[in-house]
Amino acid sequence: MQKLLFLLLLSTTAIVVAQEKQKIAFGPYIQQMGTKDATICWSTLESTPTITDQEGNVKTIGEYKHHKIHLGELEPNTTYNYDVLNDGSDEGKGTLTTYPDEAIPFNFAVTGDSRNRHDVHAKIVAKIMETNPRFIINSGDLVANGRSISDWEAFFEVNKEFMKNTPYYPVLGNHEKDSPYYYDLFDLPNNEKYYYFTVGDALFIVLDSEGKQISQPEFVSDKNSDAFWRDAFSEYFTTQKKWLEQVLELNKEAGFVFIFQHKPLYSAMKNRMAEAEETRKFWGDIFERHKVQVFLNGHDHHYHRATKNGVHYITSAGAGAPLYDIEVELPETKKSSKIEHFVNVQINKKNAFLYVTDINGNEIETIEIKRRK
Known part of the structure; x- marks a missing residue:
């Protein structure tokens, strides 16, 4: 059985931020799978702090914001397509299959x-x-x-x-x-x-x-x-x-x-x-x-x-x-x-x-x- 599931970003602020802020740094990826539920996680780059040593060498460190959404009321042993961005791109898309009961x-x-x-x-x-x-x-x-x-x-x-x-x-x-x-x-x-x-x-x-x-x-x-x-x-x-x-x-x-x-x-x-x-x-x-x-x-x-x-x-x-x-x-x-x-x-x-x-x-x-x- 195949079902289609769109996961929408609820924050309207996210729509107006710069494109690079919307880009997914990690993920999306699947966590806590069950027979009727699952969790989808992803992370976005928020800022790039730096640290400088005594010789003046600069190292950039990524600071990330972590997102997750919990899905319920799914069917056992069923495949779903998900899209955490829903922006027409493939970046936020993936497939999950719930565990059998x-x-x-x-x-x-x-x-x-x-x-x-x-x-x-x-x-x-x-x-x-x-x-x-x-x-x-x-x-x-x-x-x-x-x-x-x-x-x-x-x-x-x-x-x-x-x-x-x-x-x-x-x-x-x-x-x-x-x-x-x-x-x-x-x-x-x-x-x-x-x-x-x-x-x-x-x-x-x-x-x-x-x-x-x-x-x-x-x-x-x-x-x-x-x-x-x-x-x-x-x-x-x-x-x-x-x-x-x-x-x-x-x-x-x-x-x-x-x-x-x-x-x-x-x-x-x-x-x-x-x-x-x-x-x-x-x-x-x-x-x-x-x-x-x-x-x-x-x-x-x-x-x-x-x-x-x-x-x-x-x-x-x-x-x-x-x-x-x-x-x-x-x-x-x-x-x-x-x-x-x-x-x-x-x-x-x-x-x-x-x-x-x-x-x-x-x-x-x-x-x-x-x-x-």
């Missing part, structure tokens, strides 16, 4: 650590677009520096054509730096740091492995450094863990459960193995106990899959950041590869297939997941 086959994409090699990121996005996913989840470190607006300008330029037609769900990584830009640019469920959504009878949970952006004061000694970081976030992560337990219990009849966070529970890098072990101790048996099938993360710039007690722990971080060597093969390791890649997940009525594909379209591996009983 029943368990039908669909696919989605997973990528991670797109960061700063924009040519690689663009190739990965082009390959993902060929699979025509219902949505995409990026497992964190979307940009190199979340507090640099120029990094976000590059990110949205690479994803421009993709995001106008496909919902984009981000995960907070350490490179996002808990930036206000992240919360301005994305419109996400719950508290935006950790959230969940459903499609058909599949449950998707996004966790925050980073916490709030803080710095350790210079006066904190090495002896007290570990305690400083542990105590800084203990309440935050304990609250998040209780929330996760409740979400998994509320959605215990879901056929598939996918969980995402930035940092891994099983790391194939020597200097990150201890942190991954601490993370596993914190979460305990929560994923196994609730029969989570797949835990996906980024952070380690390669592909790595470990399995334990029925849970697949997959590191997918090959969308643009410099690649890391596979330094360790863990007892739980099933497959690893130092390669740029993405994951195309096809969900059917009885099972799901994860097609791990490299930047050239070659298959790294295919994983079959059975529907939960």
